[in-house]
Amino acid sequence: MKIQDLLIKDAMIMDLKATTKEAAIDEMIDRYAQVGVISDKADYKKHILAREAESTTGIGDGIAMPHAKTDSVKKAAVLFAKSSQGVDFNALDGQPVHLFFMIAAPAGANNEHLQALATLSSLLINPSLVASLKKADTPDEVLSLFSAAEEKKEAEDAQEEKDAAATQAAVGNANAAQEPAGAIKKPYVVAVTACPTGIAHTYMAEAALKEEAKKMGVAIKVETNGSEGIKHRLTADDISRATGVIIAADKKVEMNRFAGKHLINRPVIDGINKPHELIEDTLAEKGPIFQGNGEAAASDSDVSESPSLARQAYASLMNGISNMLPFVVGGGIIMALSFLLERIPGVGAKSIIFTFTNGLGSAAFGFLVPVLAAYIAEAIGDRPALLPGFVAGWMASNTGFSVIASKNGVAGFLGGLVGGFLAGFIILVLKKWFKNLPKSLDGLKPVFIFPILSLLAIGLIMYFAINPVFTAINLALIGWLEGLGTTNVILVGTILGGMMAIDMGGPFNKAAYVFSIGVFMSSPHQTDGRWMAAVMAGGMVPPLAIALATTIWPKKWTPAERTSGLSDYLLGLSFITEGAIPFAAADPLRVITSSIIGAAIAGGLTQFMGVNVPAPHGGIFAALLANKPLQFILAVVVGSVISGVILGLWKKERPDNGLDEAKA
DSSP, X not given: OOHHHHBOGGGOBSSOOOOBHHHHHHHHHHHHHHTTSBSOHHHHHHHHHHHHHHSOSEEETTXXXXXXXXXXXXXXXXXXXXXXXXXXXXXTTSOOEXXXXXXXXXXXXXXXXXXXXXXXXXXXXXHHHHHHHHHOOSHHHHHHHHHHHHHHHHHHHHHHHHHHHHHHHHHHHHHXXXXXXXXXXXXXXXXXXXXXXXXXXXXXXXXXXXXXXXXXXXXXXXXXXXXXXXXXXXXXXXXXXXXXXXXXXXSOOOOGGGTTXXXXXXXXXXXXXXXXXXXXXXXXXXXXXXXXTSSOOOOTTTTTSOOOHHHHHHHHXXXXXXXXXXXXXXXXXXXXXXXXXXXXXXXXXXXXXXXXHHHHHHHHHTTHHHHHHHHHHHHHHOGGGHHHHHHXXXXXXXXXXXXXXXXXXXXXXXXXXXXXXXXHHHHHHHHHHTTTSOGGGTTHIIIIIHHHHHHHHHHHHIIIIIHHHHHHHHHHHXXXXXXXXXXXXXXXXXXXXXXXXXXXXXXXHHHHHHHHHHHHHHSTTSOOOHHHHHHHHHHHHHHHHHHHHHHHOGGGSOHHHHHHHHHHHHHHHTTOGGGGHHHHHHSHHHHHHHHHHHHHHHHHHHHHTTOOOOOSSOGGGGGGGSSSHHHHHHHHHHHHHHHHHHHHHHSOOOTTOSHHHHHO
């Protein structure tokens, strides 16, 4: 199907009268109804406005692409409208919109329709076509411009496929024989683009990234997650060869396959408007290393299978933790700073600087459990689950919301965590119960039915079941930890430190960190950071050990590994354990074993020396906040040196270390 088949001549509006966003939408919908494209204007508008609520379709440069996919659309179509005066459409660049492409897709649109819409979307990144469309005066001119542009694109696509085949053949030859001397190898990156409806922005971002890569002399492969399914799927080999990964998406995509790669995750609109920046930053490896969830990436043959319950639960937990971390870091460090200020002579607990910093940190810290619970729930039940999730977390972290009142404790971190999962499942149940509600009443579900029923359900469950049980568990845990003898304290610190190095950001690492945060929050004055000292020291050891080993034993590493090793000094000092992941992936036995030994020793030493770090993050920068900063640094140094020496002695020399060539 050609674009001209979708661009209905009689539907075009060459002089749009509307001056506001809603009026423009109404005027275009009225025209669609007149030409028989849609059967229910109210339903189609509801879906258009729902898409606009997610993010504006005013993409900039005077273009807007409002679109919807619904049963009220009789046939796939694109309405072209032109406004001479311009309309304020909340475009991303803040400029008026002059060209509109309102896309209508039936709920069961076939691949032919979707491919044509994808082609249309990709053409609109061409500035010369856009300029010509702004000057067009008649529908025939518009159709002629698109016809010429489509023919040109088809020719370019054919040439691109030919070049790709030649490149693949060259790669095969290079694997079979040595590359010719002086051969120029292009830098290579991979990308994934996706938008909620998968109709327009997905393919515009793909086209923009490919066009910019061509200008920059960069090889790129872009996977699209659109309405017609996944196209140009990235293979394990594609990902392995790439310098880094670009995710330009506004919906969830399969991420675990990118574990160990530098990854930049941005909204899909950045793929359209900022392709140069994304590619440049990816080549410079500015994206953090993505650690995945500790499981093997899905293969090409099993990607369609549903994830396991355990994997879904872990992903939901990670969603809660990742959204909670900014509150942990910001609130925790500001609060810890207040304790440092309190020690300064002449400041004290009654000074305004102490009360301000302590109050500010405490305010941010008070959101930890509600945010954790809310985003666990959101990962399970989507946006409707945020309300019951937030309330579950708030009830878990405040006294007076339990059938068994307790002035000494709350359900806390553990209660909020369980409450978040329950809130998400409550929404899933409600969605199932009300899935057969008449279509005319669909609008009541997100604004009336789900909020009221989910709030009542989670409130009753938290009040009568979760809070009483977990308040008792929480108090028992705190009592047990306070009653530990010196030997047991050292043992717990050793275990926590070692766990931080087992998977370096995976389930074991996160379990140790979450446990320490939970104790930190539940301590009487939120100042007990002894377990934070253990996990922070343990988490700093792996990258620091690798940095030392690559520096002291350079012949045992490739030039690229030695360069990465230098960056691990900063990552380790900053408590970013994930800096060790590429090395662990390449040599898991040596790297992980040595890291666990050093991290466990560092964690145990912090408890042996009685170190307390009242900050949940910061690495070496949090050392000043410790009650014994020098002892904390000593524990990290000892653990890192032991781990680094074990790794350095165990590692074998690499014939490709590049040092002999450098001397020659």
